[in-house]
Amino acid sequence: MAGMSAAIRTSVTVPLRFPDGFEAVARVTTFTGLADGKEHLALAFGPAAETPLVRLHSECLTGDVFGSQRCDCGPQLREAVERISVAGGYLLYLRQEGRGIGLYAKLDAYALQDTGLDTYAANRALGHLDDERDYSAAAQMLTVLGATSIDLLTNNPDKPAQIGRLGISVREVLPTGVYASAANVRYLQAKVEHTGHTITLPLAG
Numbered sequence: 001m002a003g004m005s006a007a008i009r010t011s012v013t014v015p016l017r018f019p020d021g022f023e024a025v026a027r028v029t030t031f032t033g034l035a036d037g038k039e040h041l042a043l044a045f046g047p048a049a050e051t052p053l054v055r056l057h058s059e060c061l062t063g064d065v066f067g068s069q070r071c072d073c074g075p076q077l078r079e080a081v082e083r084i085s086v087a088g089g090y091l092l093y094l095r096q097e098g099r100g101i102g103l104y105a106k107l108d109a110y111a112l113q114d115t116g117l118d119t120y121a122a123n124r125a126l127g128h129l130d131d132e133r134d135y136s137a138a139a140q141m142l143t144v145l146g147a148t149s150i151d152l153l154t155n156n157p158d159k160p161a162q163i164g165r166l167g168i169s170v171r172e173v174l175p176t177g178v179y180a181s182a183a184n185v186r187y188l189q190a191k192v193e194h195t196g197h198t199i200t201l202p203l204a205g
């Protein structure tokens with residue numbers, strides 16, 4: 001990938017405890033020179049691994065912090081930390097709130113979804129693309145960390161496709177769990193129909 005070269009700014013250890021009591025130790029790394037100038041984080045967990053397990057986690061304030069049931073981000077984050085702690089690897093916490101459209105726009109999109117639009121139609125009604133995420137900074141971070149051959153934890157085929165084009169070799173794509181509920185099943189169903197997410201849902205209502 002052409003462009004600025006990134007470097008590590010700081011690495012610091014942060015012990016974590018989740019609401020269910022699960023504990024893990026994160027080595028949190030910050031960077032200089034990231035392509036989009038955002039404050040993305042890399043959290044390393046577990047043993048050193050030749051092919052690290054990586055999760056590209058897109059920020060979701062409502063799901064990650066408040067436990068929103070409109071999406072599956074909170075449980076996916078929790079799952080990723082546990083699996084990476086076992087396998088060894090990195091969780092990249094990417095500041096791509098709302099698939100890159102930002103928090104306020106995501107909440108606008110939620111309001112539109114409450115009038116019947118699906119998650120992608122709501123983005124378009126607001127003048128956005130379906131998904132505005134760009135993984136250039138993620139590729140820079142992985143390169144700086146020496147993680148240029150990875151296993152990737154995702155159900156979204158766009159993530160391995162994009163990160164692969166950015167020079168990171170994806171050995172294996174591992175699916176995450178499916179956290180369907182009455183509140184998010186339409187959202188998850190739209191992902192399956194629209195972007196080919198590799199998840200199997202219980203009958204969508």
Ligand SMILES: Nc1nc2c(ncn2[C@@H]2O[C@H](COP(=O)(O)OP(=O)(O)OP(=O)(O)O)[C@@H](O)[C@H]2O)c(=O)[nH]1
Nearest residue numbers: 058059060071096097098099106109119154155156
């Ligand atoms: N615009 C928009 N963003 C949403 C909506 N629901 C969740 N998000 C955002 O979508 C992102 C979460 O997507 P991911 O967890 O990476 O999910 P994914 O792209 O399906 O990929 P995997 O989870 O890796 O399979 C976060 O940035 C959320 O804020 C929505 O209805 N509209």
Ligand SMILES: [Zn+2]
Nearest residue numbers: 060063071073
């Ligand atoms: Zn979410």
